[in-house]
Amino acid sequence: MFQKILIANRGEIALRVLRACKELGIQTVVVHSTADADAMHVRLADESVCIGPPPSRDSYLNIHQIVAACEITGADAVHPGYGFLSENAKFADILAAHNITFIGPSGDHIRIMGDKIEAKRTAKRLGIPVVPGSDGAVTEEKEARRIAAEIGYPVIIKASAGGGGRGMKVARSEADLVVALQTARSEAGAAFGDDAVYIEKYLEKPRHIEVQVFGDGAGRGVHFGERDCSLQRRHQKVWEEAPSPALNAEERAHIGGVCARAIADLGYSGAGTIEFLYENGEFYFIEMNTRLQVEHPVTEAITGIDLVHEQIRVASGGGLSVRQEEIRFQGHAIECRINAEDPRTFTPSPGTITHFHTPGGLGIRVDSGVYSGYKIPPYYDSLIGKLIVHGRNRVECMMRLRRALDEFVVDGIKTTLPLFRDLVGNADIANGEYDIHWLEKYLAKED
CATH class of the missing domain: 3.30.470.20 (ATP-grasp fold, B domain)
Incomplete structure (x- = not known):
């Protein structure tokens, strides 16, 4: 069992993980931004380390600062909670390189399931039922029309690297398809730095x-x-x-x-x-x-x-x-x-x-x-x-x-x-x- 777990998150989930650690007799370290200095999880942890100013990119998403906090405090594992770095394959890989356990899946599995297209392929291979649609990224309008015609309208276009509804557009007819495809790719590129999209059958009342x-x-x-x-x-x-x-x-x-x-x-x-x-x-x-x-x-x-x-x-x-x-x-x-x-x-x-x-x-x-x-x-x-x-x-x-x-x-x-x-x-x-x-x-x- 771990000796000391660093909790790389904030708010209720940081407190939730902290309580579990205490029940298991594991020492806790929390990281926090300057905005969270008075947070409940900071008050209750065995140790706390300030890792930066309020913006997430400068604190809770700052991998180097979090790894440094692990080394300073001697934490042998990191629990990422949800959000922030919890599904960041690079973070999991860096921790592994520093002999620190990431409490989560391998970086490879995070990468596979973080790519919506690859995740769908993997799910299909594992026998999980999938929504009818494209087998991979769709870039050409001609290809998009062919796939939509095969599976039937309405269809939904989704960002491969997306989430939270961004880069997601519904097309109810061929006339809608071109605009939906262009808009989804544009939104995906702006939000995730990756404009790859795929097409699926749109379910009306799921x-x-x-x-x-x-x-x-x-x-x-x-x-x-x-x-x-x-x-x-x-x-x-x-x-x-x-x-x-x-x-x-x-x-x-x-x-x-x-x-x-x-x-x-x-x-x-x-x-x-x-x-x-x-x-x-x-x-x-x-x-x-x-x-x-x-x-x-x-x-x-x-x-x-x-x-x-x-x-x-x-x-x-x-x-x-x-x-x-x-x-x-x-x-x-x-x-x-x-x-x-x-x-x-x-x-x-x-x-x-x-x-x-x-x-x-x-x-x-x-x-x-x-x-x-x-x-x-x-x-x-x-x-x-x-x-x-x-x-x-x-x-x-x-x-x-x-x-x-x-x-x-x-x-x-x-x-x-x-x-x-x-x-x-x-x-x-x-x-x-x-x-x-x-x-x-x-x-x-x-x-």
Whole structure:
């Protein structure tokens, strides 16, 4: 087991990893920018190192500073959390060159799954169902027209190196295709420094289903069930739940088994999430995230397994702690992402939190790194906390969520709490009848 882990992140995920390390008796080091000097994870860590000014590129994305912090403090492993450097293959490679363990998959696996085109090819080879579309990057309009005609309109054009909805355009006819192709390539080049795009069949009303997987790097793989992340705004997840209200037991077991076998065959090490669009009983691979997800607590709630403990165990060479047949799924869990944003316009709302009170009681968990008097900096992601609720079934979970939202108080800034109080009373949400477009239609109707 590691002696000292450096946590290369901030906010609630840094605090989440820190707590897991303390439970395992591992010393902790956190890095921070000057803007985060008073952050909760900095206060609670055994050691802290300031690595630069507020801009992420000068601090949390500064690989050389983070490696130097490891060497200064004697950290023998790095947990990247999510975001920032968590899916940076170069970072994983540099740590390996310095004999520091990256708590995550190999640089090669990060590279494969970070390239959407290569990821799709790999998924297809591993037996994972994929969306019909191009086999590689599309550069010529003639080729784009041919592929679109073969798979049928509408089609979606996506950036190979993309994410978060950037470099993504829908074409509903041949007349739309040329403009969509040019726009997507332009956006991809500007956002990611790579204008490669590919074409897929566009599904009209799919759900977003993702499967939590783990591999031991030596040919064993397991899945921890699925999460439904269909409530999204501009391709950003807002509400996640497990298990999905849309799947039956047979579908759940099937797609979980497919993903677990694929991870084993890949020789993958650590946590990963295989994401699908799901429509009319069919699953279509869209991407794989080679890191811990923001919404991992809902999986922990229904399995009783600490996924960060599992990450650390696997990275230290201890292998997986459970076999597939030992994983039991109990009840239902929902996570709401509480952001420092205007609930109507989603404009960021940095500032000082004057009062912060979290709900409690059976089945309630709040992951947050803020406190009364804490100043939300304007430089980073607006997530300030996650409310996770667990019940014996979805009905009980929704009842408990409604009560917890009423208890949650954040004063001094605007947050998305009012949005969730609206959603929990909506009939479609109560019935689990929504797709990836539902929330944006709901918000447009409210305006």
